[in-house]
Amino acid sequence: DVKVTQSSRYLVKRTGEKVFLECVQDMDHENMFWYRQDPGLGLRLIYFSYDVKMKEKGDIPEGYSVSREKKERFSLILESASTNQTSMYLCASSSASRTLSNQPQHFGDGTRLSIL
């Protein structure tokens, strides 16, 4: 079975802190994604990565950065946490076949992050 593991289920941090969210997948997938999910706003893409050391901005990258030093690990960094970054953060991965659209994305259980 596929497995995407996010380091924390729940996290509470203070405004201005640097926050690290870690994600590991065991499926040897090339593509990895970070989303945030908020009531009424649906799922929004923050960053994605095609390969090691490769990253691309999604729809809402402001205030975030990412790191992909190894294929299985994709980290999301909140440079200086703010209250409007309180959200559910979801990591996903998928294979990079010739037909990208034909590949499912597999999600972790999410990290519910609260910034006080």
Next chain:
Amino acid sequence: DAKTTQPNSMESNEEEPVHLPCNHSTISGTDYIHWYRQLPSQGPEYVIHGLTSNVNNRMASLAIAEDRKSSTLILHRATLRDAAVYYCTPREEYNQGGKLIFGQGTELSVKP
């Protein structure tokens, strides 16, 4: 980004079939339709996907209209564990790595 429309909520009785509809009239010809479901405080779970033909797997069936502007997820015998929010989404081949876009989804409740 492609747009989808789903009913906000549906109810089913346990052991009965459930048909969850989705309209995706702006889908392009090469994009697959994906369905995911999500339980409270959990990450989304992949259910099924397809392009043109009807698809079956151990979780569900997917019926895709001939014009591809709509699809229906079929749970053949609903169980209490199927109560979740169900999302349909085109996975756009050339849009930001094939990102997924979830709308409000359909909240399915299953009565014993």
